[in-house]
Amino acid sequence: MAETILAGVTVKVNGEGYFEDLSQWTKEMAIEMAKEYSIELTDKHFEVIDYLRQKQKAGEQLTIRKVGGSGITDIKGLYTLFPGGPLKISSKLAGIPKPVSCI
């Protein structure tokens, strides 16, 4: 386990930078993490992030198909919002564990 400072707060993350504790997450941290991927977070990004956090809390397994069917954006839109890792990057920014699904 490692620690990193995001938005002035020390948070517990794993070796790949995923949050260990969902409750430590704040919007400001997401904005700061997104800079690493050159993504400027918009309301749409946060809608996806909120959706992921909700589903994670509900214990559901996440797939891009599920997010694509959520009504927030389609799969193409998801790739546009989080280029290079629609589920991986969005999960990291949402402060939830790295997705374990193959789809």
Next chain:
Amino acid sequence: MTTQKEEYPLKKVLIICAKGSIEDVYAALIMANGAVMEGIEAKLFFTFFGLDAITKKQMNSLHTSTVGNPAMRMPGGLPFPTLLGAIPGVEAGVSAMMKSQMDKLDIPPVKEFLEMIVAGGGEIYGCKLAADMFKLTKEDLTEEVTAIITVGQLYEMSGGIGTQIIFT
């Protein structure tokens, strides 16, 4: 001095699917979709019986073989006798069961899976020689297919450090 092992991240995959059974087609689809999800460029090439996966008429009725498949089991784990698999309707039943299991895991039907791959920037191709052999034209193939290409064109797309060709 210590020698450091350099690792080149995978940049591009070309996945070739030459068979048309559910498991062969899905292996290729899952690998291609998994690649685009990781930010890896993916090109999917269907040839021979694999063409069924992108042929409008066939793509929704792929089957798994119940004959000559030693890994085939009955629910509960008992071996599945090849002769039983040869009875009409058994293959369709087993295939339907497999599809319902996949649906539970949120694995989409073929057409939707192709759409997902294309949405992520992946490209789908059909093989020229096999298409000629089966008398198929671009119009017979689903609209997610970019083009029907030759093996030479496939290799032209395979350049660059970090490219791998995978034959499923």
